[in-house]
Amino acid sequence: AQSVTQLDSHVSVSEGTPVLLRCNYSSSYSPSLFWYVQHPNKGLQLLLKYTSAATLVKGINGFEAEFKKSETSFHLTKPSAHMSDAAEYFCVVEKGGGADGLTFGKGTHLIIQP
Amino acid sequence: DGGITQSPKYLFRKEGQNVTLSCEQNLNHDAMYWYRQDPGQGLRLIYYSQIVNDFQKGDIAEGYSVSREKKESFPLTVTSAQKNPTAFYLCASSRQALNTGELFFGEGSRLTVL
Numbered sequence: 437a438q439s440v441t442q443l444d445s446h447v448s449v450s451e452g453t454p455v456l457l458r459c460n461y462s463s464s465y466s467p468s469l470f471w472y473v474q475h476p477n478k479g480l481q482l483l484l485k486y487t488s489a490a491t492l493v494k495g496i497n498g499f500e501a502e503f504k505k506s507e508t509s510f511h512l513t514k515p516s517a518h519m520s521d522a523a524e525y526f527c528v529v530e531k532g533g534g535a536d537g538l539t540f541g542k543g544t545h546l547i548i549q550p
Numbered sequence: 551d552g553g554i555t556q557s558p559k560y561l562f563r564k565e566g567q568n569v570t571l572s573c574e575q576n577l578n579h580d581a582m583y584w585y586r587q588d589p590g591q592g593l594r595l596i597y598y599s600q601i602v603n604d605f606q607k608g609d610i611a612e613g614y615s616v617s618r619e620k621k622e623s624f625p626l627t628v629t630s631a632q633k634n635p636t637a638f639y640l641c642a643s644s645r646q647a648l649n650t651g652e653l654f655f656g657e658g659s660r661l662t663v664l
Contacts, residue, residue, distance in 0.1 A: 445590065472653075479554070479640055479655030480593075526592060538653070540592035 438463045440529045442541035450549045455499075455514040457544045459527035462508065468530040469510045471501055474543075475523045483525075486510060497521070522548045552577045556641050556656035563628075563635070563663050571626045571659045573641035580646060582624040583653065586610060587638040596639075599624055628661060636663045 443458040461469060468487045472480040484495025491503040497520075501512045510527060524543045531537035554575045563569045575582065581600050585593040595608030599618040613632025618624050628635045638660050642653040 470652075477638075477658065477660070479642075479657045480653070481655070482652055485652065538595075540594075542590055542592040 438467055438529045438531045438539050440469075440527050440539055440541040442525075442527050442544050444544050445542070446545045446547065448547040448549060449517050451519055452516050455512070455517045455521065455546065457512040457525050457527075457546065459510045459512065459541060460508055461510060461527075461529045463529060466505065469501075469503065470528040470530070470538075471495065471499070471510075471512050472526045472528060473523050474526065480526065483512070517546075517548050519548050519550065522546055554641055554643055554654055554656035556639075556659050558659060559657065561659060561661050563661060565663055566630045568627055568629050569635075569661065571628070571639055571641075571661070573624045573626065573656060574622055575624075575641075575643045575654075576622060577643055577645075577654060578621070579643035579654070580621070581644045582618070583642045583644075584608075584614070584616065584624070584626045585640045585642065587640055587658075593640065596626065635661055637661060 439462045441460045470485045471483040473483050474480045483499050484493045486493045486503045494500045499514045501510055503510050524545050526543050527541040529539050557572045583598040584596040587593050594610050596614050597608055597616040599605040602621050605616050605618050615627045638658050640658045641656045644653050
């Protein structure tokens with residue numbers, strides 16, 4: 437069975453500094469992986485996805501993530517944090533087939549200090 | 551604008567009452583989903599529907615019911631059998647029945663049981 441672990445429940449950075457949100461996955465094959473963002477009291481929005489093409493994936497709002505099979509990781513990064521990046525971020529792994537096929541991580545709350 | 555509309559945004563219910571949450575989409579998507587979100591637990595799948603007049607239980611279906619009489623609509627009823635219904639409920643849709651991970655979310659409904 438596929439699973440996903442977000443290694444930090446909260447991350448705090450200063451505005452203008454790099455962001456790193458960590459995600460490890462467990463899968464018996466090379467899965468599809470996603471990052472979603474959720475602003476307070478809102479729905480989730482897809483940031484980026486990896487589907488076995490390029491291992492470095494670029495998303496919206498300057499975010500990117502690198503798929504590392506040897507480390508079973510899919511960490512999310514951004515070179516310079518903005519106040520508007522403050523939100524909850526979810527790493528998601530596709531189980532593989534079937535309409536119920538997503539497993540969500542528990543989320544990382546990103547705090548941006550002015 | 552295309553999207554998913556959930557209503558009501560906030561709802562209060564007394565114990566023992568059923569309540570129905572509305573979800574409407576105008577994206578012409580085949581598949582629709584209901585998720586429950588609790589603090590620190592990520593999203594858990596309640597029910598999903600791949601096509602009109604068909605739906606399947608997700609991981610936490612007990613105490614909930616759904617219908618899919620129209621492609622655009624997928625209402626969720628939280629019944630009195632649901633032991634801990636206070637939560638944030640998110641409706642989502644995707645283009646295809648087989649989940650590619652690209653979900654489009656509504657803004658959620660927050661249910662509080664008094």
